Amino acid sequence: MNYFPDEVLEHIFDFVTSQRDRNSVSQVCKPWYKIESSSRPKVFVGNCYAISPQRVIERFPGLKSITLKGKPHFADFNLVPQDWGGFVYPWIEAFAKKSVGLEEIKLKRMIISDDCLELISRSFPNFKSLVLVSCEGFTTDGLAAIASNCRFLRELDLQENDVEDHRGHWLSCFPDTCTSLVSLNFACLKGEVNLAALERLIARSPNLRSLRLNNAVPLDILQNILIRAPHLVDLGVGSYVNDPDSETYNKLVMAIQNCMSVKSLSGFLEVAPHCLSAFHLICPNLTSLNLSYASGIHGTELIKLIRHCMKLQRLWILDCIGDGGLEVVASTCKDLQEIRVFPSDPYIGHAAVTEAGLVALSVGCPKLHSILYFCQQMTNAALITVAKNRPNFTRFRLCILDPTRPDAVTNQPLDEGFGAIVQSCKGLRRLSMTGLLTDQVFLYIGMHAKQLEMLSIAFAGNTDKGMQYVLNGCKKLRKLEIRDCPFGNEALLMDVGKYETMRSLWMSSCEVTLEGCKSLAKKMPRLNVEIINENDLMDVGADDRQKVEKMFLYRTLAGPRKDAPGFVWTL
Amino acid sequence: MEVEKGTKMGFEETELRLGLPGNGGGGTEGGESAKKRGFSATVDLKLNLSSKEGGDDTNHEKTQTENNLLATDPAKPPAKAQVVGWPPVRSFRKNMLAVQKSSTDQGSAEKVPGGNATFVKVSMVGAPYLRKVDLKNYKSYHELSGALGELLSSFTIGNCGSHGTKDFLNESRLIDLLNGTDYVPTYEDKDGDWMLVGDVPWDMFVESCKRLRIMKGTEATGLAPRAMEKCKNRSFK
Numbered sequence: 001m002n003y004f005p006d007e008v009l010e011h012i013f014d015f016v017t018s019q020r021d022r023n024s025v026s027q028v029c030k031p032w033y034k035i036e037s038s039s040r041p042k043v044f045v046g047n048c049y050a051i052s053p054q055r056v057i058e059r060f061p062g063l064k065s066i067t068l069k070g071k072p073h074f075a076d077f078n079l080v081p082q083d084w085g086g087f088v089y090p091w092i093e094a095f096a097k098k099s100v101g102l103e104e105i106k107l108k109r110m111i112i113s114d115d116c117l118e119l120i121s122r123s124f125p126n127f128k129s130l131v132l133v134s135c136e137g138f139t140t141d142g143l144a145a146i147a148s149n150c151r152f153l154r155e156l157d158l159q160e161n162d163v164e165d166h167r168g169h170w171l172s173c174f175p176d177t178c179t180s181l182v183s184l185n186f187a188c189l190k191g192e193v194n195l196a197a198l199e200r201l202i203a204r205s206p207n208l209r210s211l212r213l214n215n216a217v218p219l220d221i222l223q224n225i226l227i228r229a230p231h232l233v234d235l236g237v238g239s240y241v242n243d244p245d246s247e248t249y250n251k252l253v254m255a256i257q258n259c260m261s262v263k264s265l266s267g268f269l270e271v272a273p274h275c276l277s278a279f280h281l282i283c284p285n286l287t288s289l290n291l292s293y294a295s296g297i298h299g300t301e302l303i304k305l306i307r308h309c310m311k312l313q314r315l316w317i318l319d320c321i322g323d324g325g326l327e328v329v330a331s332t333c334k335d336l337q338e339i340r341v342f343p344s345d346p347y348i349g350h351a352a353v354t355e356a357g358l359v360a361l362s363v364g365c366p367k368l369h370s371i372l373y374f375c376q377q378m379t380n381a382a383l384i385t386v387a388k389n390r391p392n393f394t395r396f397r398l399c400i401l402d403p404t405r406p407d408a409v410t411n412q413p414l415d416e417g418f419g420a421i422v423q424s425c426k427g428l429r430r431l432s433m434t435g436l437l438t439d440q441v442f443l444y445i446g447m448h449a450k451q452l453e454m455l456s457i458a459f460a461g462n463t464d465k466g467m468q469y470v471l472n473g474c475k476k477l478r479k480l481e482i483r484d485c486p487f488g489n490e491a492l493l494m495d496v497g498k499y500e501t502m503r504s505l506w507m508s509s510c511e512v513t514l515e516g517c518k519s520l521a522k523k524m525p526r527l528n529v530e531i532i533n534e535n536d537l538m539d540v541g542a543d544d545r546q547k548v549e550k551m552f553l554y555r556t557l558a559g560p561r562k563d564a565p566g567f568v569w570t571l
Numbered sequence: 572m573e574v575e576k577g578t579k580m581g582f583e584e585t586e587l588r589l590g591l592p593g594n595g596g597g598g599t600e601g602g603e604s605a606k607k608r609g610f611s612a613t614v615d616l617k618l619n620l621s622s623k624e625g626g627d628d629t630n631h632e633k634t635q636t637e638n639n640l641l642a643t644d645p646a647k648p649p650a651k652a653q654v655v656g657w658p659p660v661r662s663f664r665k666n667m668l669a670v671q672k673s674s675t676d677q678g679s680a681e682k683v684p685g686g687n688a689t690f691v692k693v694s695m696v697g698a699p700y701l702r703k704v705d706l707k708n709y710k711s712y713h714e715l716s717g718a719l720g721e722l723l724s725s726f727t728i729g730n731c732g733s734h735g736t737k738d739f740l741n742e743s744r745l746i747d748l749l750n751g752t753d754y755v756p757t758y759e760d761k762d763g764d765w766m767l768v769g770d771v772p773w774d775m776f777v778e779s780c781k782r783l784r785i786m787k788g789t790e791a792t793g794l795a796p797r798a799m800e801k802c803k804n805r806s807f808k
Contacts (some may be wrong), residue, residue: 077656293667
């Protein structure tokens, strides 16, 4: 292949799209490295502190799309203080300085300011797509800047962000000349929106295929929108509070029936439960349904809706559907690939589904490979049955609301059940477990979970051996997050080289001490070992035998980060 | 002998100990038990229940206790013991569901607990015990002052004037009352600073208020001059 001119190679490499494959391509030989690096359009950086933006730009000058992730996963659950880090500004500043032709930015768990949004809107003339997931630090003023200045904007997708809402003015900032929108998702905004501006925007966006509204959009506007955008493929209904006898409702029913291309439905953030039948006509077309925020829909209504969803591939739902409801899912949704069952009331600590629902799904849905399941209880027998029925699981996340609960029937630890899962599901890449678990389950994981990339553990294990089994056996492990487990320095220091093969390790409320962390940091200069102590600023003279409350370590080529706040100590 | 051993093993197996099941206590389990701080212990600490040391309770019992604590048994109010970050549900989702719930529930809504505590302690100089109010129950300072007045009317001190403590947060009364022995409403904010009630918009106040303290004018000497000035210019909305 060395006899081909560069352009031919480049053209061939265009067909190689996944980052992993492109990484492999670039390692074949020097010429391939050069060509691949200079032509790679999409770069994924799983930890924004693992490398500096300057190095990324240097290596990939043709960069058009960047994905960055910031805070560790446990930040989702309030385990990481708010100002820990994950600021995207330095990246945008660097891209702007080097005039990178950025078209697409995807951020997850990062802090982005209004100034940063403004900078984005002014620095990249071809900017097309902004996707923000679980981010914070900005207000609707920043969105206004994006709307005003990005002349070719195609996608503005805000998922579960914490946005300070200064009310609807930002929507009016899209100029009349902006007709390029394909995807608009502002479901997470809490405030009012300028409804007239919204309608006008949609009327002049013939390419709009995905629209997710927040709950400030009332029914009559929704109806107008649906009439103007009958080609929508993805719809997020904000507020669905209506009177079934009204003319508005009847008009809405007609409008919905026109939207036969809708394949993905979500939202219902506010809902009057008795009027969902309007959607029954489009249910048979749905491949994706997310009702996990629709706490106003009762189990029986949910079940009625599901019975019409024969083509469903992805379902996110609340546990009020119950085990019975999951049996209906199992018998109706034969194409189901992914399901997430969330607790309707996370504060009460009681879930409305049990192991029965899980087993039903494993029996009825042959293509099911990804599950997140919050439940009240579990048994080894159920897990063993599930493992036998569904060896194709790639993502298996089970959360029993009482995290140290044993087998509900035998009172045994759930080691055997999870052991069966890892033994049977040879392609398992992500696992999180709860329940009473001893070192034994980790032995099984180390022995069998050969493809495992991400493992989340809480309140499990007995001795350091548990963690050691995992570090030893799981060759492909990339992310390990542990809370409240009795793993200490011996486990931490067993194989320090392992951490350079992983993206990151999180340990909180474990037995690791300052001395252990210091020792690790000393041996591995290319790891950032961060101690997070939010109660006081780090006492540098602290006793080494002190247990570390929160430790986050990650491999990096960028050295200790300069933006760490006072309560973060990089050893 | 066999039977004895059998029952002993059985007991050990159901005990929330840290030995591998069936292993009858090999290794250094004793030390390990003391080290591990399980979920139940964390919940116990929060509720000041008996400590878990030594793992006396049987596993089954412990689960029962926890279920009683955490189940929505209408006979018992649900314990609000919250282990940080549990269950592992994104805060965005938790908040969204909580807001939805409180807007649909009528009376005893489940308010959003957690970082922004809506239940705040109210202390008053000279009172033998504190009270608690849920700030989310009120929409304005006016409503809050009315509620506080009623709450603290049991602590009426004679020199509050003929209207009693009910009016003591009333603006004009406050000006009149702010002389020496009279009362100033203050609160501790998220940063730990003591602030005068009423300066910021109501919503911002609810977000940042951690506790309320009705200070005596003499106590609030640092605040009082400003307070008087502010009282003159401001109206409680």
